[in-house]
Amino acid sequence: MPVHGEQLLSKTVDVGDISALTKYGITREDFETPGERQAYDFTVKYAQQNAGRAPSYVTLAAECPDITYIPDVSDSFEYLAGELKAAAAKREVLRKINGYTDEDSGRKVPSELAEKFAQLAPADFGKYLRELGESIEGKATVKRDIGASLLTLAGAFKTEYQKRKAGESYTLWKTPFATLNAEIGGLYSGDCYIIMAESGRGKTYLSEVFLDELLRQGAVVLAKSYEVKWYPLISRLISIATARDGAVKADGLGDVGLPNKAMLAGKMDAELESFMLDMVAKINEYYPGELILQAKGDANLTRSLDELDRELHMRPDIDVVIIDPFYGLSDVYGRNANKTAGGAAEMAARRLETIIGAHDVVGIFTIQAQTERQETEEGEHRAVKLPKRDQVKTTKAVLEIATNLFSFDAANGNGALGVEKGRNGGEGFAIELVALMDYGVLRELPKGTEIAGQFASGF
Template identity: 35%
Template sequence: MQYGTLLISKAIEANDPNALLRFNVSEADFQTQGERKAFRYVMDYAEKHRGQAPTAEMVANEVPEFQPDFNIEASYDYLAKNLKDRAAEREFIELMNGRIDPETNRQVQEPQLEKRFIEAQKSGDMGKFFEWLTGQAESLKMRTSVRNSVGTDIKRDIDKFKAEYENRKAGESFRIWRSKFDFVNKAMGGYVSSNVYVIYGKSGRGKSAVSLEEVTNCAMQGANVLIWSMEMGWYEVLVRLYVSISGTMGVTTATLDGVDMEAGFNSRDVRQGKLSDEFEAGFMEFLDRLNEIIPGNITVRAVDDEDFGSRTLRDLKSDIIETKADVVLVDPFYYLDYEANTSKTAGGDAANTSQKLRRLAGHTKTTIFALTQADEDDEKETEDGARELKLPQRKDVKKTKALLEDAALLIAVDTNAKEGRGLIGLNKGRDGGEGEVAEIIYLPQIGVVKQPEMGAGAADVFEF
């Protein structure tokens, strides 16, 4: 059946050429030269004549090789879906066998699948072949996509809204992950899936430690967490995670300003393999119990992983799907392999990557934390020589300003590990909370990064 001919004929007969646009039909979907010429003519005519279709006689006169068929009972949706299915089949066959020019019967494109496979074998890099193959599969999948409406109609799609409401009520459509820091939850209700949250601060000021606390807290709520650590090695990341979790459990006690508090294992001793016999036994028992301690899971991809050479958003999406991730940490954003600078403007590659990261969060329904640096400025010290804590502002976001626009929330961090204190502030809160700041206890070396308890556990929150 000539689905292309039937679809164009239906659009002509119904004087509805825009149907071809509504159903996402393109010239490449049609099989014959006559259908392609007829499609171009109908669309050009409609553009010049306010959406009107040419008559059958006009089309026949302009495109003699196109023979319309007005004996059509099938719907637009049915015809468009079958047209696209056939187009995808042809594209796959061309990958396998090459492209043949139907007019000259000559091969104009050699088989790509076999060619790419042989090249990958010779180079010893099968990963690139599978990356290319995955891209082709995604392209073919998109080829079969039929769009039959634009957006969501406020009146017509009430049932769609009700279904989504019930899904959200049941916690199936989206999730809200509680922050470890109560003032964040009070200010904006936690972290919502399908959003990007940007944590930023000056170099060495605790943004990685704070972000690890947040994603670990999500795992404790049952989330599958994926960490892309592009600065730290896997062992260092796991040390920080284990120490953080042990601090939450309170495996030991530490004292700060005369106050005892629950703490975890010492990260330096774990990092160097120098735990005392007593603590080592306790640490090994702690590791053996992780499966029952953490309701969710954490997967770490680190800078020293041998198979972590490619860091594109396509690779990230693949890892999200593979690990069934709910929460993702990208540390730092500017170490991603940036998307092409299609705008040809300064910083366009980073901006394009930021926009696509936001789309990725939406498509995968994940909560994504992206880390970036803040610009450096002059340090200020108090009279006794202590460094004054100062949170960076919006304008201080470094590397890419696009993150300002694409993030649901900017989280500013400044800490002083020597003094065991820090500040966390909320900037540009799409869901509220902008301008709020909380003091935190910052002793990451023993797994203590938290808001201090005041009175009946109230948070020390103020505005700046």
């Protein structure tokens, strides 16, 4: 029978300090017998009272008679720690499967695995098994490094660069705006992008313009729409798609899309209605990508980050997650574990960032900006004004997790999109937009010869 626990404790007292126990993350639960656990507790307590020194073997043997001191152990601490943790992990698996008897109370503890199987739905049981596996893996692992050296990173960098050069390591998706792409490069997998606007100013609409563009590039997009039902969302998407195609020629407006309000009201012009229904029939084939939609009121709409994590495990082919809005997640208003103002929202933002990175998908989330008092003179139209980063509502943590924070505003046919935070550049950058959103139009304001050409054609 292996005696790695006794060997490790014996080697510790021979060396004279307990730093190896700390270095390799050894805990009392890693030891199998009550005698070994008592010896571990005594050794640690002795070191705390004696400037980190371990007790002598004579003292250990006297205080802990239920273990055997083994002199001159030649095996390394790393080897012994690995064997000890591997055995502890196996015991933990057996306890979960078979149950166990509590040593202190003598109470029989039933099988946790059997209880979970009986209590949980299949999907939740699958999540439990994944988490159990990760826990067991963590307990069985001896951490050997706390970081990477330049020597290691140099080789890894070259390999990663070649993968990126070949388009194998990460995916870069384009935004709907060419000038923005030139400024920030695009949307990188594993990163979070935030769209911020004041209430009612079009942040949801902008997220749908991004959705249209990503579907055109072949992305698989999971979209969670907490404030808009499926019909108006698809209505807008059709309007945006047909505007990209220049499907409708409108006097004074140029090439636009199908009117969204007419689709919402069910009062489309007869000629356009036929075109619309044909578009609907072909929309699945129209886009190279795939939309997985969870919309307001749908039975399959989920709200927790646990469920999002599970969905990304279920569909590892998902490329992009769009959440509109961020505060639609139940975790934002959950348990405030760090007991600070806005703590739950802050923790939700940071966990969301972790999930996005772990699954290597693009995350696009909308948030609301603090509304400023409108100051317009009577008879004049409201001017477009981009919100600033200090207007972020709910939690400032969304600002910290964002690779880019996009600010947006639109009014009276005009719009603007700015970059309030740019981790890879672009901060302070802004573009002017044509914003005829009822007709699916949200595009960059044409410049120079483009404007002249449009006026020549009667735009």
